[in-house]
Amino acid sequence: MKTEKLIAVVRKIAEKIESEKDFLTELDNVIGDGDHGINLARGFGEVEKKLDALADKEPAEVLKSVGMTLVSTVGGASGPLYGTGFMKMGMALKGKEEIRTADFLEAFQAAIEGIQMRGKSTKGEKTMLDAMIPAKEAIEKAWKEDADAIAAFAAGIAAAKEGVEFTKTIAATKGRASYLGDRSIGHQDPGATSFTMMLEIVGDEV
């Protein structure tokens, strides 16, 4: 994936988030403070405005710009978390003209580590990490087995969706949903859901 394609993917993610804004906000209403979709849509709206100017830059620059824009426009918890994730991907891909599956996996791992550090969180706390970590592991496993990128991303998306389902079964121990204790059980995590939407767009374009 080169810059042109990456920009197209980011644009599609922005469109997806905008169209799912109300759904994501509704999920957050139940266990959080009801702003996940609104905040992400505002951030990706700003991201879109900057994409044209990045057409001649390397992919790392695009990802860095996405991350910095999200940090400075989303607010809440998802701004620093997604922002850190995209910035870390950018740092991991520095100097590369094209993102190949192996590069993506490395960048994805860097993003996960950045989000874990920023959010002081790990898998099993009903957060976006519950979709991200299984997705990354599934892509890596499928890729190592037969090096088919399309199949690998399909496995990753399936794992992310399972991760979203898994978040319904556990109580949150991080974020505002943790205040609800066991009352958060039965509801899917909005962050895991929005991440899965993003990964599905990436998968479509591989």
Next chain:
Amino acid sequence: MKKFINAVDQVEDQMIQGMIKAYPQYLRKLDCGNVVVRSSKKENKVALISGGGSGHEPAHGGYVGKGMLDAAVAGAVFTSPTPDQVYEGIKAVATDKGVLMVIKNYTGDVMNFEMAGEMAEADGITVKQVIVNDDVAVKDSLYTVGRRGVAGTVFVHKIAGALAETGADLDAVAAVAQKVIDNVRTMGAAIRPCTVPAAGKPGFELDESEMEVGIGIHGEPGTHREEIKTADEIADMLLSQILADIDYTGSEVAVMINGAGATPLMELFILNNRVADVLAEKGIKVYKTFVGEYMTSIEMEGFSISLLKLDDELKELLDAEADTPAFKA
């Protein structure tokens, strides 16, 4: 949704502009965003900066002024401000004595303020932080992100602000802020939810006969829901949780009966009537009482009770001069 607004995406900006126009003698807005600072910068003191999502007015812009905050950063409604906004605020008020960030304990607020603090430290500004977590409704355990910061934050602004005004150093100001945090506890309840303008509908729904107990200040649901009771019974229930958390026996306290935005003063006084009686029965002496809207949740119909355990130092700082739009002493 029915509100006195012009457009949902203009709510925060126009609110801040209106606040500045109301209090030009106190406040000035930075060009970079919704960051409110004192109209004239005070040097040779630790600068206090706080903030959070909008929707809690008069918090936090209303507490910018002599004896309290130097800067307040306002995010979107119920959404933490972003690191670059907080960073601009820090830069605008920083002095050689350093900056203390007063952060309410929410995942987003802590992350965004910490990122801003790291950015400012990279510029050579000395930054410390305290995290307010006065809400006893939430268990402080491994299984949550810890108790929330709610109305007790105003006591932190008042007391740490008073000490900072004397020219005390950053360690001392941070220590007294932490002392307030260690000694203040709050719990609230609501009978009607609030609507975030951009969401257009209430964050939760309550039947006419229900109340949400342990409510947070963002319209997020509380710990449980039950049939509404009399004001006295509700006051007793919330107070018992607060009193179970810290031993207030024999001590003097400051009391805050905080309205969440749509609770009439009439009802707040009815609640305080009971709170004062219960405290008297238990031998807890009320040094000062604050009844009014200090930390709101837009138009939520609810309230919270805060108790701050005082010693001589805290009493003196609570009484020290403060001159801000929303708090005068």
